[in-house]
Amino acid sequence: xxxxxxxxxxxxxxxxxxxxxxxxxxxxxxxxxxxxxxxxxxxxxxxxxxxxxxxxxxxxxxxxxxxxxxxxxxxxxxxxxxxxxxxxxxxxxxxxxxxxxxxxxxxxxx
Numbered sequence: 147x148x149x150x151x152x153x154x155x156x157x158x159x160x161x162x163x164x165x166x167x168x169x170x171x172x173x174x175x176x177x178x179x180x181x182x183x184x185x186x187x188x189x190x191x192x193x194x195x196x197x198x199x200x201x202x203x204x205x206x207x208x209x210x211x212x213x214x215x216x217x218x219x220x221x222x223x224x225x226x227x228x229x230x231x232x233x234x235x236x237x238x239x240x241x242x243x244x245x246x247x248x249x250x251x252x253x254x255x256x
Contacts, residue, residue, distance in 0.1 A: 190228050193211035193226050193227070197210060198224060212225060213227065220238045220240060221236070222235070222236050231254075232250060232251070234248075234250040235247070
């Protein structure tokens with residue numbers, strides 16, 4: 147009887163160790179995924195900031211990291227090409243040549 151009890155405790159401990167190993171592996175995957183997502187988000191935001199500085203000269207560039215569309219007079223929609231896709235609306239002041247970010251959003255359309 148005592149032998150069966152000891153064996154059941156050993157099996158329970160072995161099962162606990164297996165579950166802890168799986169949980170640790172999932173946690174490592176979670177941390178790496180979060181870090182990669184943050185890195186990609188920061189890269190997309192930096193690309194948008196570069197495109198946001200001079201939206202009128204982007205069409206002359208041969209290679210840029212953004213799609214740009216005029217929405218109305220002095221308002222532009224800039225979308226990052228890389229994932230995650232971020233969109234910003236900016237207001238271009240023609241007199242001073244400065245831009246002002248009106249809003250931004252992450253696009254989940256694609």
